[in-house]
Amino acid sequence: MAGRLIELPPPRGPLTEQLFEALQGSPQAPLETPAPVDSADPIADDDLQLALYVAYELHYTAVRGVNERWEWSPALLAFRGALERPFEEAVAALVAPAATDELGSVPEALQAIVADDPGPPLSRFVESQGGEEQVREHVVHRSAYQLKEADPHSWAIPRLGPGPKAALLEVQFDEYGGGIAERMHSALFARTMEGLGLDPAYGAYLDRWPGVTLATVNLVSGFGLQRRRRGALVGHLAAFEMTSSIPNRRYGNALRRLGYGPEVTHFYDEHVEADAVHENIAAWDLAGGLAAAEPEVAADILFGARALLQVEARWAAHLMDAWERGESSLRAPLVPVAV
Amino acid sequence: MPSNQSPGAATITPYPDGPYLVRGEFTVLDQEGNELPLQRQTIALCRCGKSRMRPFCDGTHKLIGFKAPSAPEPWPGD
Numbered sequence: 001m002a003g004r005l006i007e008l009p010p011p012r013g014p015l016t017e018q019l020f021e022a023l024q025g026s027p028q029a030p031l032e033t034p035a036p037v038d039s040a041d042p043i044a045d046d047d048l049q050l051a052l053y054v055a056y057e058l059h060y061t062a063v064r065g066v067n068e069r070w071e072w073s074p075a076l077l078a079f080r081g082a083l084e085r086p087f088e089e090a091v092a093a094l095v096a097p098a099a100t101d102e103l104g105s106v107p108e109a110l111q112a113i114v115a116d117d118p119g120p121p122l123s124r125f126v127e128s129q130g131g132e133e134q135v136r137e138h139v140v141h142r143s144a145y146q147l148k149e150a151d152p153h154s155w156a157i158p159r160l161g162p163g164p165k166a167a168l169l170e171v172q173f174d175e176y177g178g179g180i181a182e183r184m185h186s187a188l189f190a191r192t193m194e195g196l197g198l199d200p201a202y203g204a205y206l207d208r209w210p211g212v213t214l215a216t217v218n219l220v221s222g223f224g225l226q227r228r229r230r231g232a233l234v235g236h237l238a239a240f241e242m243t244s245s246i247p248n249r250r251y252g253n254a255l256r257r258l259g260y261g262p263e264v265t266h267f268y269d270e271h272v273e274a275d276a277v278h279e280n281i282a283a284w285d286l287a288g289g290l291a292a293a294e295p296e297v298a299a300d301i302l303f304g305a306r307a308l309l310q311v312e313a314r315w316a317a318h319l320m321d322a323w324e325r326g327e328s329s330l331r332a333p334l335v336p337v338a339v
Numbered sequence: 340m341p342s343n344q345s346p347g348a349a350t351i352t353p354y355p356d357g358p359y360l361v362r363g364e365f366t367v368l369d370q371e372g373n374e375l376p377l378q379r380q381t382i383a384l385c386r387c388g389k390s391r392m393r394p395f396c397d398g399t400h401k402l403i404g405f406k407a408p409s410a411p412e413p414w415p416g417d
Contacts, residue, residue, distance in 0.1 A: 277379065
């Protein structure tokens with residue numbers, strides 16, 4: 001299996017124009033930090049989020065035409081920091097601060113946070129009313145994360161003490177197929193895409209993902225790549241696992257309603273069972289264990305959970321709003337599958 | 340770890356308001372002796388009774404407000 005390789009998509013504005021031009025040249029060449037980055041809505045900003053996404057992708061994948069030494073270029077990191085700041089501020093504005101009584105009972109606080117999910121009923125809509133086009137668009141959006149599933153959370157492994165580290169590895173080992181490549185969750189998602197006539201190659205739909213979709217991946221990459229945010233990364237994973245089983249059953253049901261068989265629905269069916277295990281480990285052993293061992297990150301654990309739900313809610317609202325207007329939720333509609 | 344336990348011995352842990360997680364070396368047999376194929380190393384068995392894929396947990400306990408502690412509840416004589 002070849003390593004990942006993505007293509008730089010067309011730039012979307014001044015930030016990606018500047019970044020992509022520099023990335024295609026020498027890593028020794030200067031790259032000016034844009035100061036300040038002024039964005040009306042950083043979470044949905046196509047230009048900002050794509051620039052940030054590509055900057056983070058240098059840690060995950062090869063980019064055609066881009067020298068690998070750009071990954072740790074100080075100029076690139078300074079440029080990236082200028083994008084991270086408005087994004088972090090926009091996310092923080094959506095996240096309620098942790099209450100004092102939450103900090104002593106992080107697993108219970110996480111349960112309450114996910115029970116109060118602010119998002120629109122996307123999985124219910126898709127289950128009962130989602131048409132072929134909407135289901136395929138949903139899969140294309142999700143592929144931004146699912147084709148690298150678990151990788152962003154793996155960044156925390158070296159930074160945790162033994163109890164939480166074992167818990168994270170217990171979850172991740174299962175995410176990665178128990179050590180069997182074909183059973184890796186990212187591989188299962190690729191099979192779902194193939195079954196729907198979609199391109200399963202990593203990054204194939206990069207040009208179609210709007211800013212709000214890229215933001216869902218940039219959120220977790222930003223947490224994962226900074227030791228300082230290990231609490232937020234753990235909270236993000238816990239909330240992710242805790243809000244997975246039930247919606248994934250609905251997405252599987254939608255595909256069955258549209259006539260698709262197990263080779264397409266297996267990803268979703270597997271997640272119903274796997275995340276029913278993982279959510280308990282993530283809430284109690286991982287998040288609870290980390291909060292007990294390092295109480296100074298307890299607030300950030302809850303921040304990560306709340307941030308996930310808020311950014312996912314923005315993303316889900318974008319899909320439902322577009323579909324309500326009869327428009328594609330992607331930057332360009334998918335070509336219909338030939339009948 | 341207790342000295343009479345090998346590292347592989349099965350453990351069963353009820354999670355608060357959630358399923359039983361089973362870890363280690365174990366098999367799951369139905370009442371006729373058929374072995375259930377397991378998809379992962381650590382499994383979750385339904386504790387609330389309302390999963391649609393029993394004996395395995397599917398998260399339904401959250402929808403029905405299932406409440407049960409991890410620690411043992413009082414014995415009848417307590």
